[in-house]
Amino acid sequence: MSHDPSSPEKLVYMANQIGKFFAPQSHDKAVAGIANHLGKFWALSMREKIVRHLDRGGEGLDPLVKEAVQHLRVKHASEFEYSGDA
Amino acid sequence: MSLVTEIDYGTPASKSDKIVTLTIDGIEVKVPEGTSIMRAAMEVGTEIPKLCATDSLEAFGSCRLCLVEIEGRNGTPASCTTPVAPGMVVKTQTPRLKALRKGVMELYISDHPLDCLTCATNGNCELQTQAGAVGLREVRYGYEGANHFDVVKDESNPYFTYDASKCIVCNRCVRACEEVQGTFALTIDGRGFESRVSPGQKQPFFESECVSCGACVQACPTATLAEKSLIEIGQPEHSKVTTCAYCGVGCTFKAEMRGEELVRMVPYKDGKANHGHSCVKGRFAWGYATHRDRILEPMIRSSVSEPWRVVSWEEAFAYAASEFARIQAKYGKSSVGAITSSRCTNEETYLIQKLVRAGFGNNNVDTCARVCHSPTGYGLGTAFGTSAGTQDFDSIEETDVIMIVGANPTDGHPVFGSRMKKRLREGAKLIVIDPRRIDLVRSAHIAADYHLPLQPGTNVAMLTALAHVVVTEGLVNEAFVRERCDFDEFADWAAFVAEPRHSPEETEKYTGVPARLVREAARLYATGGSAAIYYGLGVTEHSQGSTTVLAIANLAMATGNIGRNGVGVNPLRGQNNVQGACDMGSFPHELAGYRHISDADARAVYEKLWGVKLDKEPGLRIPNMLDAAVEGTFKGIYIEGEDILQSDPDTHHVSAGLAAMECVIVQDLFLNETANYAHVFLPGSSFLEKDGTFTNAERRIQRVRKVMSPKNGYADWEITVKLAEAMGVPMSYRHPSEIMDEIAATTPSFAGVTYAKLDEFGSVQWPCNEKAPEGTPIMHIDGFMKGKGKFLLTEYVPTDERTGPRYPLLLTTGRILSHYNVGAQTRRTENVAWHPEDLLEIHPHDAEQRGIRDGDWVKLSSRAGETTLRALVTDRVAPGVVYTTFHHPTTQANVVTTDFSDWATNCPEFKVTAVQISVSNGPTDWQERYREQAEQSRRILHSVEAAE
CATH class of the missing domain: 3.30.70.20 (Alpha-Beta Plaits)
Known part of the structure; x- marks a missing residue:
């Protein structure tokens, strides 16, 4: 994994990791779960960065994660369902 | 002030509910059945002479001093080994007893050096006391007979x-x-x-x-x-x-x-x-x-290449405040943050997150639980609704099956490890899931029923395989699941784990553990009576750490092992206040009591009290802060009691992040490794020098009491208060009890906690509020905090940290009994006698292949870096697996660990690193450079030198 934080590679990797956890769930639950997790646990600057990456084509993002990142565009942390602590 | 003295009742208390009435020296006594006469007498204040008896040990009956007479019985039985009986009439002092006791005492004293005046226990010696108690006035045998006076004293133990x-x-x-x-x-x-x-x-x-x-x-x-x-x-x-x-x-x-x-x-x-x-x-x-290494005066410097300059507290606070103000003005309000430590008290942690939220105006606060038990927070919070263990430690006394996953209690949590051993000696069964043969697998009078030595990184495959057996062999406690859990989610989960790919036979190819053992262990856990899971960082510090915690919760719920004594899910917390640090709102996404920062109602409580608007977005976690620092957007950090350069993964990346910051404030007892990159050093106080509270792994809130003045001048909470005030955040606390009052007033699960209550009860376990004014020893008794227990699917995803031709071995790390975490404290004690350096444990087969002998210097390399240390050839680790500790900065084991982390929490994957080992002839270039840099960085210019 790159250590260059200006590259979105690390965020893409992290987002895909989240995606892999939710992947066994049904499609809609998985997308919501990924979006919820990103919304509740990622700082706004990180969410904005992954959204910008998606806007540029979202290279490397798994399909479910791409769908979930779409939801980040319009929501703030308070609008996501919360479950669990980290 | 006086000495706190404890009554010694001579023998342990009986747990019987049945009460027996007897008479001792004419006084009627009521005690539980099974109580010894000695204890019953002490209950009414009659101290029968004794030497071999003490109430922490079972009665032994060897010293013959505690003899009594019992009406209707012959002889003079020992009161320690004789249980009470209904109607018994006991005399503890008669002419016959007096003579017997004196005779016994004479024999003892005839072979005892009578150097009482120069003896260390003079005034606090039971032999001396009992000699007085029995009225010893002479020793008829004299002192010239055979004796042991010339035996050489063994002073080999450091303590x-x-x-x-x-x-x-x-x-x-x-x-x-x-x-x-x-x-x-x-x-x-x-x-x-x-x-x-x-x-x-x-x-x-x-x-x-x-x-x-x-x-x-x-x-x-x-x-x-x-x-x-x-x-x-x-x-x-x-x-x-x-x-x-x-x-x-x-x-x-x-x-x-x-x-x-x-x-x-x-x-x-x-x-x-x-x-x-x-x-x-x-x-x-x-x-x-x-220790002489302790720094007792504040210091500052504008660049880490300069020596430290000793300054007044006022100058240090003013410099730190002006730097943070400058940085925020230049780079924005999100460019600074703070890290609290699990070594801090609850009150200190609360103040730091308050400083960040109310002063810095962001939520960039994190705690070292990030790198240890953050997956516990996520996993148990998601499954049960509370981010904490479910039991008290005493619960183990009713446990029939103990399952230990990725923990080494006899080294990491030794006092509880001893209680585990006691329960195992009483007959409880033991399942150990660990790549390494920990001491509990086989030690004196203990043998694990099952040791499942899985490949590092395959916890989820293993736990899902256990669940497969529980579900497919009909071992689910369906009544519990129907009543207590979301049944639809359970059904989905049961169908998932029942898939053949999750069977022990299929997962054996990942875990390396024979399917038969896994099946038998699962049956034992599900059917062996009350079963409790205890786990440690071998669960959490993986890329699937949170998934493993969820898998553990699933297993406990499916078998009904939640909500009563003897069962439960129990994270063994590494540091003294991991639980408290998490409870106190030091995570970037939540306020004290685990309320998400986006919760407007929770924010409003603090906004009203603190008079500021709080940021509603989650802040940066520690690794995110370091990434942002390298990126150039995060420039200032306040770190209390934490040494991220040594404790966090991928040292090169941590040092790059710290080096990229413009103001690093470190508050610690010592110039730790992180302080090599610091610009402001605020000398901290030890736990002996301050008041506060710690919360242990059982959610037990306990007092820390100041026993000496802070050698640095201020308790840590006072330093944070003064720093906050310099930064424009008013804090008017006069004592930590007032901070706890604020915590209680704003945090529902702490609503009933006060210092007065802690003084009265000794401790309380949260939740402590109107519903549970004396605390909550066992959680989820009538239902889960969140309503229904939640089952989640736990797909095994192999870590991306893979072995290959270049790095063919798997490194896993841990700690040992004599040292604690990065060793900042224990390395400065005589404990180094047991462990003067980190060693690399390697299996004889792997050692032989590489020409490595016991004690050789070896180079440990990974894709992240390399270091050298000495080898310990042992079959405690399996072939293909090597193990080391991270207690010594000269080794810096985290130079080789990588930046892979848990998917949910970014908890680092400390437990799996692909490495290669080769013979070496000494420290690496990096180690040499690091030592030089550390020496340079620790130079201190005192004010006289500065004036010159």
């Missing part, structure tokens, strides 16, 4: 001496080692007059299996086993009850003092977590608090 000439062979030390500690390191060697206590095979203490827990010293009624600090300083004159600052067990101690000098730490019998037991760290390893 206590063994003077066999003073031994009365009461067996208390031997029994303490067996019954309390469970090490069986001591025995009575020889017969008759030759009988003496012998460590190991007639070895000096230091060379024996003794783990220096101090139980024998505490049990000794004479000066035979005595603390070296007591010998050097003298008897203490006052004491206070406080809480150990080492691991998450949270042992209670009496800090015994002479003036402001600590004489010794003695485990407190009424401590709810330790019940009077201790380990080598808490009992003896407190010398760091007065």
Whole structure:
């Protein structure tokens, strides 16, 4: 994994990791779960960065994660369902 | 102030509900059935003379001093071994008893060096006291007969001496080692007059299996086993009850003092977590608090290449405040943050997150739980609704099956490890899931029923395979699941784990553990009675750490092992206040009491109290802060009590992040490794120098009490208050109790906590509020906090950290008994005698292939970096797996660990790193450079030199 934080590679990797956890769930639950997790646990600057990456084509993002990142565009942390602590 | 004294009832309390009435010296006594006469007498204040009896040990009946007469019975039975009976009439003092006791005492004293005036225990010696109690006035045998006066004293242990000439062979030390500690390191060697206590095979203490827990010293009624600090300083004159600052067990101690000098730490019998037991760290390893390396004056510098300049507190606070103001003005309000530590008190942690949220105006606050138990927070919070273990430690007394996953309690949590061993000796079954053969797999009188030595990184495959057996073999507790859990989610989960790909036969190819063992272990867990899971960082510090915690929760719910004594899911917290640090809102996404920062109602509570608007977006976690620093958007950090350069993964990346910041404030006892990159150093205070509370792994909130003035001038909470005020955040607390009052007023699960209550009860376990005013020992008794328990699917995703031709071995890391975390404290004590350096454990097969012999210097390389250390060839690790500790900065094991982390929490994957090992002839270039840089960075310019 790159250590260059200006590259979105690390965020893409992290987002895909989240995606892999939710992947066994049904499609809609998985997308919501990924979006919820990103919304509740990622700082706004990180969410904005992954959204910008998606806007540029979202290279490397798994399909479910791409769908979930779409939801980040319009929501703030308070609008996501919360479950669990980290 | 005076010494806190505890009554010794002579024998342990009976747990019977049935009450027996008897008469002792004409007084009617009512005690539980099974109580000894000795204890019953003490209950009404009659102290029967005794030497071999003490209430932490089972009755032994050897000293013949506690004899009594019982109406209707012949002879003079020992009161310690004789249980009470209904209607019994006992006399504790008669002419016959007096004569017998005197005779016994004469024999003891005839072979005892009468050097009382120069003896370390003078004034606090049970032999001396009992001689007085029985009225000894002469020794008819004289002192010229055979004796043991010339036996050479064993001073090999760094902390206590063994003077066999003073031994009365009461067996208390031997029994303490067996019954309390469970090490069986001591025995009575020889017969008759030759009988003496012998460590190991007639070895000096230091060379024996003794783990220096101090139980024998505490049990000794004479000066035979005595603390070296007591010998050097003298008897203490006052004491206070406080809480150990080492691991998450949270042992209670009496800090015994002479003036402001600590004489010794003695485990407190009424401590709810330790019940009077201790380990080598808490009992003896407190010398760091007065170590010469401690920094006692604040220091600043504008660049890390400059030497430190000693300044006044005012100048240090003003400089730090101006730098943070400058940075935020230049780079934005999100460009600064803070890290709290699990070594901080609850009150300190609360203040730091308040400073960040109310002062910095962001939520960039995190705690070192990020790198240890953050997956516990996520996993248990998601499954059960609370981010905490479900039981108290006492629960283990009713456990039938203990399952340990990725933990090494006898080293990491030794006092609880001893309780586990006791329960196992009583017959509980044991399942160990760990790549390494931890001591509990096989030690004195203990053998695990199943050891599943899985490949590092395959926890989820293993736990899902266990669940597969539970579901497919019909071992689910369906009544529990239907009543307590979301049944639809359970059904989805059951169908998932039942898939053949999750069977032990299929997962064996990942885990390397024979399917038969997995099936048998699953059956034992599900059907063996009350089953409890205890887990540690071998669960959490993986890329699937949170998934594993969820898998553990699934297994416990599916088998109904939640909500009563003897069962549960129990994270063994690494540091003393991991639980408290998490509780106090030091995560970037939540306020105290685990309320998400986006919760407008929760924010409103603090906005009203603090008079500021809070940011509603989650802040940066530690690794995110470091990434942002390298990126150039994060420029200032305040770190209290944490050494991220040594403790966090991928040292090169951590140092790059720190080096990219413009103001790093470190508050610590020592110039730790992180301080090499600091611009402001605020000297911290030890746990002996401040008031506050710690919360242990059982959610038990306990007082930390100040026993001496802070050597640096201020308690840590005062430093944060003054720094905050310099930064424009008013904090008017006069005592930590006022901070706790604010926590209680704003945090529902702490609503009933006050210092007055802690003083009254000794401790309380949260939730402590209107519903549970005296706290909550066992959680989820009638239902889960969140309503229904939640089952989640736990797909095994192999880590991306893979072995290959270049890095063919898997490194896993851990810690050992004598050291604590990065060793900043224990390395500055005599504990280094046991572990002077980190060693690399390697299997004989792997060692032979590489031409490595025991004790050779070896190079440990990964894709992240390389370091060198000495090899320890042992079959404790499996072929293909190597193991080391991270206690010494000269090794810096985290140079080789990678930046892979848990998917949910970014908890680092410390436990799996692909490595190669080769013979080496000394330190790497990096180690040499690091040592040079550290030396340069630690130069201190005092004010006189500065003026010149």
